[in-house]
Amino acid sequence: MATKKERIIGIDPGTNVLGYALIEIENKKIKLINLGVVKMGHLESQAEKLNKIFDRVDKLIEVYSPDYMAVEAPFFGKNVQSMLKLGRAQGVALAAGFKNNLTVFEYSPKQIKLSVTGNGNSSKEQVAGMVAHLSGSKINEKFLDATDALAVAICHHLKLGDGNLGTKSRDKRFSSWKDFAKSKGKI
Numbered sequence: 001m002a003t004k005k006e007r008i009i010g011i012d013p014g015t016n017v018l019g020y021a022l023i024e025i026e027n028k029k030i031k032l033i034n035l036g037v038v039k040m041g042h043l044e045s046q047a048e049k050l051n052k053i054f055d056r057v058d059k060l061i062e063v064y065s066p067d068y069m070a071v072e073a074p075f076f077g078k079n080v081q082s083m084l085k086l087g088r089a090q091g092v093a094l095a096a097g098f099k100n101n102l103t104v105f106e107y108s109p110k111q112i113k114l115s116v117t118g119n120g121n122s123s124k125e126q127v128a129g130m131v132a133h134l135s136g137s138k139i140n141e142k143f144l145d146a147t148d149a150l151a152v153a154i155c156h157h158l159k160l161g162d163g164n165l166g167t168k169s170r171d172k173r174f175s176s177w178k179d180f181a182k183s184k185g186k187i
Helices: 046-064 080-099 109-117 124-135 141-160 177-183
Strands: 006-012 017-026 029-039 068-072 103-107 172-174
Touching (some): 006 141, 017 046, 029 141, 046 080
């Protein structure tokens, strides 16, 4: 009997650095396919940064053909401008997923940490150590910005499978831009 392989792309949105990770699941085993960052600090305008995010995420989806996209939801902070920029980066990544007919899942930072480490208040270092362990991969220190994206992808896998460490009740699933906007009360 053939086993089904599933691929998940995890995205940690940002306008200066966007993290991404692609994993493949076969027989409940996590295999890291690709991990990296898109650096945009050298770009001057927000439009250039958003265009680069869309192009890069779109290309990753085209090359690796994931079955699902999991994205870290923006967290609420004090700086409204930062939140606005982060929301734009997330929206552009979501749009690339929707363009490619992916079902998109959104997870809060606390949900991701809880799913991956068992503690919703884990440090970045604890998350990075656990995703390296769960994926059986040695993570190069230059890719530490991408470990959050790997955590998002692993969180999604754990939420779907028997290895669920978190709660399913707060998961948000979107199959179109309209569904996403509707959930945010925009339509």
